[in-house]
Amino acid sequence: MKIAVMSDTHLREGKSLPKWVWEQIEGVDLIIHAGDVINAGLLTDLEQVAPLEAVQGNCDGWELAHLPQRKIVTCGEVKIGLTHGAVGSGRTTTERAIRNFEHDQVDLIIFGHSHEPYLEKHGPLLLFNPGSPTDKRRQASYSMGIIDIxxxxxxxxxIFSESR
Structure with missing residues (x-):
């Protein structure tokens, strides 16, 4: 199963993802968005490409209030914890993401919020933050992720890009 992962797109009305992102998500089996979508129309556009799982970010307004703060997505034999990472106990985004699922049996935690790409094993648990394809902040490149299960x-x- 091939999964496209993104977070922190922060797209306003009338804006779209960069061309390189659309090229990366072509042919995936699932798209995961870890919050701060901002414009619900983006979710509709992404659902035209592949099934979509998404959670609410701290910048998402009322039109995205129906999205959960956290969820568990099962992909075959793998359980994925999905959260934005802004809410919960912990000093860092990574700590909050881990604590959001400390009582669950997950194999992978996908989170966002920091806009910083992150990929690290914590014991048997894999932690993944795709960064942002549209708002790189202090990062050298825009980014998103691809996960194969x-x-x-x-x-x-x-997946990194210098252009937006």
Whole structure:
């Protein structure tokens, strides 16, 4: 299963994802958005490409209030914890993401909020933040992620672009 992962798109009405992102998501089996969508129309556009799982970010307004703060997505044999990472206990975004699922049996936690690409194992748990394809802040590049799942094997990678 091939999954496109993004977060912190912060797209206002009338704006769209960069061309390089649309090229990356072509042919994926699932799209995951880890919050701060801003414009609900983006979710509609993404659903035209592949099934979509999304959570609410701290900047998402009333039109995205129906999205949960956290959710667990099952992809074959892999359980994915999905959260934005802004809410919960912990000093850092990563700590909050981990604590959001400390009582759940998940194999992978996908989170956003910091706009900083992150990929690291914590024991058996894989943590992944795709960064942002539209708002890189202090990062050198814009980014998103691609995750391939086969059985219990998870291969996650960042896709970087210098252009927006």
């Amino acid at each position: 086969e059985g219990k094997e998870i291969i996650a990678q960042h």
